[in-house]
Amino acid sequence: MLQEGFRILRRSLVLDHALTSYITKCSITTTSAKWVKKMPDRPKPPPEEEFTEVFLHGSGPGGQKINKTSSAVQLKHLPTGLVLKVQEHRSRTQNRKLARQMLADRLDVMERGTESRVAVKGEVKRKKKSSATKKSKRKYRRLEEEKAGELEGPGDHDLVDEDTPEAAKGSEGRQ
């Protein structure tokens, strides 16, 4: 009885080992693919002396007398005169962090224009979206044409099906 148990245990150990070694051989990696173009680095917020910071909560009494939920932060960048207000979070600490990051992004856009991180990210997003819409358009056009072909008759169907992808490609090339 006991020996039986040991045997099972040993077998399971061997099996376990085999499994783990198989996994290590497969080498699961998390590095990103090489062909993805690297994004520009997140811009650093400007030094604290370059902007003034105000916490907006209206005038009048504060402290225990009222119970404010506003934790808005307003930054004013002195050299450019850029003003921005952040009231996204309930936590002022988080709003301050976010405001500094947003200011850095805005300045980056002003300074580098289309090469800034925000612009590059936006461009990538736009491209992805446009290719997605193009794909879906193509798909639905083909479906529609297939439908039309079925209605006309089985003879024509093959022709239409072969023609459309090439036609689409051709039109892309011309663009």
Place this chain on the structure above:
Amino acid sequence: MPRLPHSLLLKAYNISPLLPLVLQGTRSLPSAVNELRWLREHVLKRNKPTPTTQKELLRLCKRRSYSEPLQYILGSQPFGELNIKCRPGVLIARPEPEAYTTYLAKLLIKGSKGDRGFEFDERKPLRILDLCSGTGCISLLLHSLLVKRFPGVQINGWDISPNAVSLAVENLKRNISKGHLKIQPSQKPPPIQFDQVDIFSRFNRGQKKQLHCDIIICNPPYISQKAFLQDTSRSVRKWEPRLALVPEVEVEGYDGVKAEDVFYRRLIDLHTRFARSKLLVMEVGDDAQALRVATMALQNELPSRRDTVEIWRDGPELRNGLEGNGRVVLGGRVVGVKGMGNMRAVVVKSPDYVWSKDGVGQASR
């Protein structure tokens, strides 16, 4: 309280049908928009809206329309990096204590670098007493900010309300489990402790031991009976505990002290005579009270130690070109005023132990 104009309610309704409800609680449109967004985030938690969640959201908006504080509805309030649990019966953590507590921690950390700020004997652990601790927010924030520089820091929180003490203990556990506070449960003695103590009573042996500390920080009740009826917002008046807002203690021997300043007189006594602490930070209600308390602190110091008094505004770190660091003269003594906004805290420092290169130093320059 003035009625909300129909035009404003209609405007709110056009943004969202739920907004007029929230507007009744907040009384201003921009903050209503923000609060409705937070309520929605609280209900949905990144899920898609369903009929059940919409019903729940409507229920919460109705609660807000009876001017119940948002923090009681959501059950929490961010405080620095921490998350403080809130529930009826205990005063909600405000942004002002967050500002001056952060500033105090900054000065303590800076001081040990010999730059400008406060300096303490580094061989002994730093001991802090947080009086009228409420949710425990000040104690917890101080620990989270100071533990790196002062690993042996010891903080005791006292409050008269058992409800507040139990909530403070819950908040301690909550922030440890969320990883905001670096405390091992086995740590002895525990770095943060909360006890139920009446600061006007006689202290027992254990309390006297805790009283011998380096820093006393306190956010006492400071609103007068009249101001409670006139100046406080409806949500504060209706929902928050009066015990934490209006001081109602009769003390013999405190002649000429206004009813709303009774706690400050006691605190100054504790600081100079009983605790012999090096630093006392007290939150105050407005500019007039700040000046009264500063005068009181200057009058009640012991002849053997000349304390210096400073006043911090709402944003002690903020600097405005026009309204920089100022000073006021009270009874022939100069009191430095730091930062921007309303006067919010009176700070008493003992030069025997603590020194600061800015602040009062600036006034003598």
